[in-house]
Amino acid sequence: MGIAEKTLSLKASLPSGVKLVAVSKFKPSEDILEAYNIGQKDFGENYVQELVKKASELPSDIVWHFIGHLQTNKVKLLVPVVSVIQSVDSLKLLKEINKEASKIDKCIECFLQVHIAEEETKTGLNKEELYGLLSNPELNAMQNIRLTGLMGMSTFTDNLTQVQTEFSTLKQIFDDVASKHNNLSNFDFKELSMGMSGDWQLAAQEGSTMVRVGSTIFGNR
Numbered sequence: 001m002g003i004a005e006k007t008l009s010l011k012a013s014l015p016s017g018v019k020l021v022a023v024s025k026f027k028p029s030e031d032i033l034e035a036y037n038i039g040q041k042d043f044g045e046n047y048v049q050e051l052v053k054k055a056s057e058l059p060s061d062i063v064w065h066f067i068g069h070l071q072t073n074k075v076k077l078l079v080p081v082v083s084v085i086q087s088v089d090s091l092k093l094l095k096e097i098n099k100e101a102s103k104i105d106k107c108i109e110c111f112l113q114v115h116i117a118e119e120e121t122k123t124g125l126n127k128e129e130l131y132g133l134l135s136n137p138e139l140n141a142m143q144n145i146r147l148t149g150l151m152g153m154s155t156f157t158d159n160l161t162q163v164q165t166e167f168s169t170l171k172q173i174f175d176d177v178a179s180k181h182n183n184l185s186n187f188d189f190k191e192l193s194m195g196m197s198g199d200w201q202l203a204a205q206e207g208s209t210m211v212r213v214g215s216t217i218f219g220n221r
């Protein structure tokens, strides 16, 4: 199967209400175009320079999601081309995104990345940090960002029970945050981004609204 067929077949197997972000890191623009040509519009990238370069080569109606670790000094480069930043893990980063977006009169959708995995290496906010950030009064003044969801990555393991538990924990946090913090003007919690090539079925079962799938579509990196 080619990239177009793989994308179509994956889309057909997603439960209704679950969106697909095709993760294209390290893959050439031609590969992205193959998926785009059968109607895939949402693509995810992990590196700022790579995303910016591809955005300049590819159709302008692609919705770019940034899903990698983001350094404050790269925000300026990223903001003009990106629609969604799924990997926000600090107030400092949110402020910088808001600042750069306000300069060009743009609004960026931001997901907060939550650490649900066992591994120390995976980035993201723990539960306390998440709630701390969400109760910071400075958030209200940020006119050029919208907090629209949470993103999480499970532990890389064959233990499906553990992965399932991590996803269901994130879903609980999502529901709790969505009900508690809806008083903020720039708050519109609707997306729960969880699930990758190896675990998207479990994630969808546990309440994911958005899966980020790379290798199943584009092959191994």
Ligand SMILES: *Cc1c(COP(=O)(O)O)cnc(C)c1O
Pocket (backbone or CB within 6 Å): 023, 025, 046, 067, 068, 153, 196, 197, 198, 212, 213, 214, 215, 216
């Ligand atoms: C690379 C990556 C993915 C896609 O991973 P696959 O296993 O190739 O589907 C999803 N989310 C994040 C944050 C990634 O870095």
